[in-house]
Amino acid sequence: MVRLKEEYAARTLEGKVALVTGGSAGLGAEIVQRFTDSGACVAIADVKAPESGDCHFTRADVAHAEGFAAAVEAVIEDIGKLDIIVNNAAIQPHGIPLEDTTPELLDRVFHTNSHAVFYGLQLAKKYLSEGGSVINTSSFVGSIGAPNCPSYAASKAAVDHLTRVGAMELAPKQITVNAVAPGLILTPAVTTIPNNPEIRFIEERTPLGRAALPADIAPLYEFLASDAARFITGTVIPVDGGLSAGWNRYDLSPPLEWVDGQWQS
Numbered sequence: 001m002v003r004l005k006e007e008y009a010a011r012t013l014e015g016k017v018a019l020v021t022g023g024s025a026g027l028g029a030e031i032v033q034r035f036t037d038s039g040a041c042v043a044i045a046d047v048k049a050p051e052s053g054d055c056h057f058t059r060a061d062v063a064h065a066e067g068f069a070a071a072v073e074a075v076i077e078d079i080g081k082l083d084i085i086v087n088n089a090a091i092q093p094h095g096i097p098l099e100d101t102t103p104e105l106l107d108r109v110f111h112t113n114s115h116a117v118f119y120g121l122q123l124a125k126k127y128l129s130e131g132g133s134v135i136n137t138s139s140f141v142g143s144i145g146a147p148n149c150p151s152y153a154a155s156k157a158a159v160d161h162l163t164r165v166g167a168m169e170l171a172p173k174q175i176t177v178n179a180v181a182p183g184l185i186l187t188p189a190v191t192t193i194p195n196n197p198e199i200r201f202i203e204e205r206t207p208l209g210r211a212a213l214p215a216d217i218a219p220l221y222e223f224l225a226s227d228a229a230r231f232i233t234g235t236v237i238p239v240d241g242g243l244s245a246g247w248n249r250y251d252l253s254p255p256l257e258w259v260d261g262q263w264q265s
């Protein structure tokens with residue numbers, strides 16, 4: 001995986017135990033690496049095994065409550081506690097408009113992308129240590145309307161609101177709940193699509209002029225999981241090169257009052 005050249009300065013997660021869903025590939029694998037480099041003991045729950053690393057791994061489909069619960073219980077049993085859950089696993093059926101979205105696909109998307117976050121919050125309320133943290137992976141399309149990915153976009157909007165209501169429910173245990181909303185990330189889910197038109201489209205509209213690498217996104221997860229973020233909860237934070245901040249192009253001409261660099265009134 002391509003990584004930014006940078007030093008991981010501090011072991012901000014020393015002594016903490018984290019579970020990352022969808023940690024075997026893409027952004028999840030980068031979060032696993034970042035957390036490990038920051039001193040955490042990291043476990044992965046994924047339908048497929050990681051290609052490398054020696055993390056605690058449970059093969060689990062987190063779209064099913066029992067599968068997710070089994071992964072959490074395995075961590076508690078094998079490692080002794082759980083401080084951080086990263087609800088990151090998702091499927092991304094882009095390029096499938098309303099008329100092509102079958103009831104089966106809609107169910108699958110919501111179970112994987114939204115129900116799993118709900119289950120993660122339930123499990124966090126039951127099992128997470130006092131002062132722990134939950135970090136959900138949302139998306140820029142969870143808050144911006146766009147055609148051709150209605151099921152995915154709606155499932156991520158649900159993640160945003162689950163983040164807010166989850167923060168309310170878990171606050172009594174001093175557990176924070178936040179979401180990260182990335183722009184386009186160059187993970188296999190995106191780069192393996194032949195001639196993927198989304199890459200150029202997003203690059204042209206992103207003020208910083210490029211799609212993200214996983215290493216652009218993972219540092220915020222580390223921060224949100226650290227004690228330094230203990231008073232931040234209920235937020236959805238964009239990490240998107242400015243994509244959601246506004247239009248990076250706005251064609252305008254000055255009005256007639258603007259003459260030779262002076263406002264004429």
Ligand SMILES: NC(=O)c1ccc[n+]([C@@H]2O[C@H](COP(=O)([O-])OP(=O)(O)OC[C@H]3O[C@@H](n4cnc5c(N)ncnc54)[C@H](O)[C@@H]3O)[C@@H](O)[C@H]2O)c1
Pocket residue numbers: 021022023024025026027028045046047048060061062063088089090091092112137138139140181182183184185186187188189190
């Ligand atoms: N790639 C992007 O451009 C982008 C942009 C915004 C948000 N996101 C979000 O980032 C997260 C990671 O995306 P990615 O691009 O790294 O995806 P990816 O497809 O590369 O990796 C997803 C991982 O989740 C696992 N997974 C899928 N369904 C699962 C299930 N039911 N149970 C357990 N594991 C499961 C997969 O096996 C895989 O390892 C997702 O939540 C995605 O919606 C991605």
